[in-house]
Every structure is written in structure tokens, then in C-alpha cells.
Amino acid sequence: MSSVVEVKNLVTSFKTQEGTFNAVDNVSFKVDAGKTLGIVGESGCGKSVTSLSIMGLIPMPPGKIESGEILFKGQNLLKLSQNEMRKIRGNKIGMIFQEPMTSLNPVFTIGNQIEEAIKLHQKELSSKQVREKAIDMLKLVGIPSPEKRIDDYPHQLSGGMRQRVMIAIALSCSPDLLIADEPTTALDVTIQAQILDLIKKLQRELNTAMILITHDLGVVAETCDDVAVMYAGKIVEYGTADQIFNRPLHPYTKGLLNSVPHFETGKRKTRLETIPGIVPSLANLPQGCRFFDRCTQSIEQCKVRQPELEKLEHNVACYNPVKQK
Amino acid sequence: MSTPFIEVKNLSKHFPIKGGFFSRQIASVKAVSDVSLKIQKGETLGLVGESGCGKSTLGRCIIRLIDVSAGQILLEGKDITQTKGEELRALRRKMQIIFQDPYSSLNPRMTVGKIIEEPLIIHKIGNSANDRRNRVKELIETVGLRKESIDRYPHEFSGGQRQRIGIARSLAVEPELIVCDEPVSALDVSIQAQVINLLMDLQQKLGLTYLFIAHDLKVVEHISNRVAVMYLGKVVELADADELYKNPRHPYTQALLSAIPVPKVGGHKMKRIILQGDVPSPVNPPSGCYFNPRCPIMSDECKTTDPILKNLGSNHEARCLKV
Numbered sequence: 001m002s003s004v005v006e007v008k009n010l011v012t013s014f015k016t017q018e019g020t021f022n023a024v025d026n027v028s029f030k031v032d033a034g035k036t037l038g039i040v041g042e043s044g045c046g047k048s049v050t051s052l053s054i055m056g057l058i059p060m061p062p063g064k065i066e067s068g069e070i071l072f073k074g075q076n077l078l079k080l081s082q083n084e085m086r087k088i089r090g091n092k093i094g095m096i097f098q099e100p101m102t103s104l105n106p107v108f109t110i111g112n113q114i115e116e117a118i119k120l121h122q123k124e125l126s127s128k129q130v131r132e133k134a135i136d137m138l139k140l141v142g143i144p145s146p147e148k149r150i151d152d153y154p155h156q157l158s159g160g161m162r163q164r165v166m167i168a169i170a171l172s173c174s175p176d177l178l179i180a181d182e183p184t185t186a187l188d189v190t191i192q193a194q195i196l197d198l199i200k201k202l203q204r205e206l207n208t209a210m211i212l213i214t215h216d217l218g219v220v221a222e223t224c225d226d227v228a229v230m231y232a233g234k235i236v237e238y239g240t241a242d243q244i245f246n247r248p249l250h251p252y253t254k255g256l257l258n259s260v261p262h263f264e265t266g267k268r269k270t271r272l273e274t275i276p277g278i279v280p281s282l283a284n285l286p287q288g289c290r291f292f293d294r295c296t297q298s299i300e301q302c303k304v305r306q307p308e309l310e311k312l313e314h315n316v317a318c319y320n321p322v323k324q325k
Numbered sequence: 326m327s328t329p330f331i332e333v334k335n336l337s338k339h340f341p342i343k344g345g346f347f348s349r350q351i352a353s354v355k356a357v358s359d360v361s362l363k364i365q366k367g368e369t370l371g372l373v374g375e376s377g378c379g380k381s382t383l384g385r386c387i388i389r390l391i392d393v394s395a396g397q398i399l400l401e402g403k404d405i406t407q408t409k410g411e412e413l414r415a416l417r418r419k420m421q422i423i424f425q426d427p428y429s430s431l432n433p434r435m436t437v438g439k440i441i442e443e444p445l446i447i448h449k450i451g452n453s454a455n456d457r458r459n460r461v462k463e464l465i466e467t468v469g470l471r472k473e474s475i476d477r478y479p480h481e482f483s484g485g486q487r488q489r490i491g492i493a494r495s496l497a498v499e500p501e502l503i504v505c506d507e508p509v510s511a512l513d514v515s516i517q518a519q520v521i522n523l524l525m526d527l528q529q530k531l532g533l534t535y536l537f538i539a540h541d542l543k544v545v546e547h548i549s550n551r552v553a554v555m556y557l558g559k560v561v562e563l564a565d566a567d568e569l570y571k572n573p574r575h576p577y578t579q580a581l582l583s584a585i586p587v588p589k590v591g592g593h594k595m596k597r598i599i600l601q602g603d604v605p606s607p608v609n610p611p612s613g614c615y616f617n618p619r620c621p622i623m624s625d626e627c628k629t630t631d632p633i634l635k636n637l638g639s640n641h642e643a644r645c646l647k648v
């Protein structure tokens with residue numbers, strides 16, 4: 001099976017006061033048609049920068065794609081002009097952004113914005129049909145009284161409703177690749193379940209490949225085929241959802257899974273397990289493993305040299321991986 | 326029981342919807358209807374419910390960021406519903422909010438240091454610029470950011486990092502009540518755990534009172550003493566956290582609990598109650614019980630009778646004809 005998107009050795013840097021650093025450092029993965037890749041990892045580890053790189057939306061400067069390839073159906077997106085990229089964006093590649101407020105235009109009604117997206121791909125529709133389709137999309141993502149709300153401005157909607165408008169816009173173009181950056185964080189779990197169902201259904205119908213970025217490990221477990229775990233700009237573990245959740249190899253992955261609060265009586269209001277310490281500054285990285293000073297099972301070698309992603313049972317970048325019971 | 330720190334009595338908030346030629350009001354969004362609740366000092370009240378059900382609006386009313394349409398808010402027994410001017414400013418120092426949206430709530434043209442310092446200036450805290458800067462540094466470290474962050478701008482930070490800037494800003498004035506509006510939903514689980522631990526530590530140390538709004542029921546369960554469940558502007562269930570999770574009585578709460586995604590691949594999963602039907606609108610709520618169009622155990626009387634919040638004993642209340 002050929003991949004819809006294949007990212008090879010992507011390096012994206014930013015120039016800041018602290019110096020130039022690689023927010024995404026030699027990242028590779030691929031997603032096949034109809035499949036979902038989940039990307040998880042500490043806040044600031046480069047998940048959004050990875051997806052913005054694919055979309056050609058890295059602000060340059062201060063950003064820069066230093067090297068690598070992003071093959072979309074075999075074509076290297078990094079070789080395309082701004083203009084060619086614009087035609088692919090929001091058309092063949094749909095994106096649900098992490099920040100619904102800043103990605104919706106505050107001076108246009110939500111109706112205007114969905115209609116705009118629909119018109120881009122279905123030029124044959126009359127304006128009445130476009131409006132009807134826009135109302136349908138709003139209804140599909142669970143906005144109540146869509147015919148009344150369609151003329152609202154973004155600030156008149158609740159956080160979750162804005163997020164659903166974003167989802168409606170992204171889905172209205174039936175993309176080959178859908179990148180969803182925290183698509184359901186602002187939604188309650190019943191709507192989340194409905195929307196994930198909806199995305200999965202459309203994905204099956206259209207054989208869409210999906211990259212799903214989320215902090216909710218429950219959502220990852222239930223939605224993703226493969227999972228990439230990122231830490232400080234690098235993928236540190238990469239495998240199937242089953243491998244990552246049931247047989248994690250990287251101590252960071254293990255720490256993440258342990259930090260999830262569980263329903264346990266008597267445990268309420270006690271301290272949660274955390275991974276002590278903080279991520280190193282990207283502008284000032286250690287020589288060895290980036291997780292070294294937070295790791296509970298580091299060995300001598302970890303301090304000296306950075307581990308590369310290696311295939312054990314699945315791919316992991318660690319000299320002393322978690323022992324399986 | 327002692328006077329609650331916050332008491333909300335029959336609070337309603339309606340937003341006008343304008344339209345037509347003269348921008349007249351043509352309808353209204355009934356964001357919050359007739360909500361009553363109490364929060365004791367040092368307590369955490371969790372607030373959960375469907376997106377758009379009025380959680381943020383309720384939180385904003387309580388700390389007087391927006392005016393109410395009806396009802397009363399009492400702070401330590403004193404009616405603050407209509408407080409204005411200088412007195413309101415003093416209240417603001419007692420009651421802070423951590424916003425849901427870490428993107429639009431930080432001024433992009435101010436450095437992190439200035440953002441956190443601003444409330445100190447407004448409330449005239451700290452004797453000198455140097456004093457304030459030290460306090461800002463302390464706050465930055467308290468929330469787990471690096472000291473160098475002080476001179477950087479919000480756009481240079483990731484979502485989770487920005488959320489912590491917002492938390493530092495709310496803590497700056499040493500408030501007594503914090504409305505935490507989705508404070509951790511933008512954070513990865515390990516940082517989320519750190520922030521929750523931080524909020525609990527601060528509560529213990531400073532006796533803070535929290536209204537904690539979140540979609541993540543596991544997080545809410547963990548941090549809250551009591552939990553209120555809202556649906557379409559109304560509180561439909563209210564109980565101690567343990568009790569609510571062990572013994573949910575309202576069908577909406579039951580659906581909510583069953584829909585929590587489980588971070589497990591394979592193995593046994595709880596049976597999910599998938600709600601049917603359209604999400605009703607706060608512009609035009611259904612007659613009878615607001616939940617009836619989606620309720621799996623609905624019967625005819627539910628279409629006509631709006632249930633009251635019934636006391637089920639042991640601090641447990643639910644708004645359903647079937648309980």
C-alpha cells in the first residue's frame with residue numbers, strides 16, 4: 001500500500017533571542033490511506049510545528065525548514081511554490097487547528113467562512129445551495145439551531161462550538177489527508193464521541209489518512225492505528241497503538257501513561273504521578289539523550305551520546321528501554 | 326454549616342441575539358437559567374457539562390466579569406451582584422480566572438514578564454519595579470517555566486506553556502477564589518498532572534477556593550470535593566465527587582461517564598451510552614425536561630413537566646422525574 005503522506009528526516013528550526021533551535025529534529029513517519037497516526041508528547045515538543053510544516057504554514061522567518069522531504073502522494077511538498085501549496089491546502093489536505101479562535105476570522109460570520117471553504121471546492125453550486133450545505137455541515141458537527149447560528153460571529157460562540165465550526169470547515173472539502181491538532185479538547189465527552197465517530201465514518205468513506213494530535217491518551221487508544229511519541233523535537237518511540245499502550249519501551253512513554261488520572265476510590269485529592277523536572281530548552285540541548293535528567297533508568301551511555309530511533313520490538317530511541325514483564 | 330464562600334442564588338444570564346434592519350433583539354440565548362449553588366471556603370467545586378451549556382458564562386458571572394440577568398451572588402454572605410467601581414476593583418483582586426483559551430487571552434505584544442506584572446501594577450502590589458520583577462520570576466518558576474521566559478513573547482510558546490503563563494498571571498494578586506476554566510485541557514498529561522498538583526498545593530498552602538471547569542471527567546473527579554453537572558444552562562446533578570462517579574443518577578451524567586475514552590488498547594471496555602437526537606439549542610430550549618429529546622429513558626411526562634432539582638439524601642441532588 002502506498003502512503004498518502006511520508007515525512008522523511010524533517011528538520012524545522014526557529015530563530016529566537018535565545019538562538020536558533022530545531023523545534024522538529026529529524027522526524028520521519030508515514031500514514032497510509034484510511035489509517036490514523038496519533039502524535040503525542042509533552043507540550044512544546046514540536047507536534048504543531050510538524051503539522052504546520054506539512055501544511056506549509058511555518059512563519060518564515062523566524063521559522064525555516066532546514067532539510068527533509070514531505071511526500072504527499074509521492075510529491076515533495078517542500079518543492080512547491082506558495083501558490084501551488086495554497087491549492088493543496090484546505091483542499092487535498094484539510095486541517096483542524098489547535099487554536100479555533102485565532103484561525104477563525106473574527107470579522108466574518110461563521111457562515112461566510114464555511115461557505116468560502118465550500119465554494120473553493122464545489123464551484124458549480126449556487127449561493128443558495130452553498131448556504132444550505134453550510135447549514136448541513138454545522139448540523140453534522142452538532143451545532144444546535146444551525147440556521148440561526150450561521151450568522152453569528154466567532155466571539156458569540158462557546159469554545160467548543162468554535163472548534164466544531166473549524167471541524168465543519170476542514171471536513172467540507174473531503175481531503176485526502178486530514179491533520180487534526182487537538183480537535184476535541186474543548187468538547188465534552190459525549191460530543192467528542194459523536195465527532196470522533198463522524199470523523200471515522202468520513203475517513204472510512206473517503207479513505208482519508210489522518211494525523212491526530214492530542215493529549216488525551218484515551219482518544220489516541222480508541223482512534224489511532226499507529227502512535228508516534230515525541231520529546232523535545234524528536235520521535236522517541238513509534239509503533240502500533242497496541243505496542244505503545246501495552247508494551248511501551250521508552251521511559252518517557254511509560255511516564256506519560258502513568259500520569260493519567262484514573263478513577264480510583266480513595267485516591268482522590270492525592271498527588272498525581274508526574275515526570276519530575278522539565279524539558280530542556282531547545283536552544284540549549286544536552287549532548288546525550290534529551291530525556292536524561294528526568295529519566296529514572298538512565299545509564300552511563302545516555303549522558304554521552306544521543307540514542308537514535310532503533311527497531312527493537314518496535315522503534316524506540318533508548319539505550320535502556322523498559323523491561324517487559 | 327458556616328457561611329459559604331460563594332453562594333449563587335437563582336442566577337440567570339441571557340444574551341440577546343440581534344438581527345433584522347435595525348439590529349433589534351430577535352431572540353436570546355439562555356446561557357444560564359436559574360442556577361443555585363454554594364462553594365465553601367477552601368473547597369473545589371467541579372463543573373462539567375456539554376460544550377455550550379453555560380459553564381464559562383456561569384464562572385464569569387460569579388467573578389463579576391459579566392453582569393447577570395437575574396439572581397444573586399453572595400461572597401461570604403455579602404451581596405456582590407451589583408457591586409461597581411472601586412469596590413468591584415477590590416473584588417477583582419479576590420477573584421481571578423484562568424481562561425480556557427491560552428491563545429486569545431494573552432496580549433501578543435507584551436512579554437511574558439509584562440503580562441504577569443500587569444495585575445500587580447493594576448492592584449498596586451509591590452513597592453518597586455524591582456520588587457515586582459522578583460515576584461514575577463518567582464511566579465514563573467512556581468508554574469514550572471524557565472526564568473529566561475520572562476523576556477519572550479506569547480507566540481514563542483507552545484499551547485501548554487502559554488496556559489502556565491495564564492496561571493502565573495492569575496496567581497500574581499494572591500486571589501482567594503479562582504475560576505479555573507479548562508485550565509489543563511491544552512496540556513499533555515504529565516504537565517497536566519503537574520498543574521493539578523500545583524493547584525492542589527496552592528489550595529492547601531493558601532486556602533484557595535476553586536470553581537474548576539473541565540471536560541476531562543477524570544481530572545474533575547480527582548481534584549474536586551463536589552461536582553455539579555450542567556445541561557443547557559441548568560444544573561442537573563450535584564453531589565460529592567465520589568458519590569457522583571460511583572452512583573450517577575441523572576441519565577445525562579450516566580451518558581457522560583460512559584463516554585470517557587479509556588487509555589487502553591484491547592481488553593474490556595465499559596458499554597457506551599451513545600446519545601441520539603439533536604443537541605437542543607439554548608435559544609429555543611425544548612419544553613418539559615431540557616434533556617428529553619436525547620434521553621434514553623424519556624417518557625411522555627418528560628415532554629411536559631420540567632423536573633426540579635430533587636434532594637436524594639447524602640448531599641446528592643438530581644433533576645430528573647425518574648429518580
Ligand SMILES: Nc1ncnc2c1ncn2[C@@H]1O[C@H](COP(=O)(O)OP(=O)(O)OP(=O)(O)O)[C@@H](O)[C@H]1O
Nearest residue numbers: 014023043044045046047048049481482483484485
Ligand atoms: N513562531 C515561533 N517562534 C519561535 N518559537 C516557536 C514558534 N512556534 C513554535 N515555537 C517553539 O517550537 C517548539 C514546538 O512548538 P509546538 O507548537 O510544535 O509544540 P506542541 O508540541 O504543539 O505543544 P502543545 O502541545 O503545547 O501545543 C516550542 O518550544 C515553541 O516554543
Ligand SMILES: Nc1ncnc2c1ncn2[C@@H]1O[C@H](COP(=O)(O)OP(=O)(O)OP(=O)(O)O)[C@@H](O)[C@H]1O
Nearest residue numbers: 156157158159160340356376377378379380381382
Ligand atoms: N457574548 C455572547 N453573546 C452571545 N452569546 C453568547 C456569548 N457568550 C456566550 N454565549 C452563548 O452562551 C452559551 C453558553 O456559552 P458558554 O461559553 O458559557 O458555554 P460553555 O459551557 O463554557 O461551553 P464550552 O465547554 O464549549 O466552553 C452558548 O450558546 C454561547 O454561544
Ligand SMILES: [Mg+2]
Nearest residue numbers: 047048098484
Ligand atoms: Mg500544539
Ligand SMILES: [Mg+2]
Nearest residue numbers: 159380381425
Ligand atoms: Mg467554556
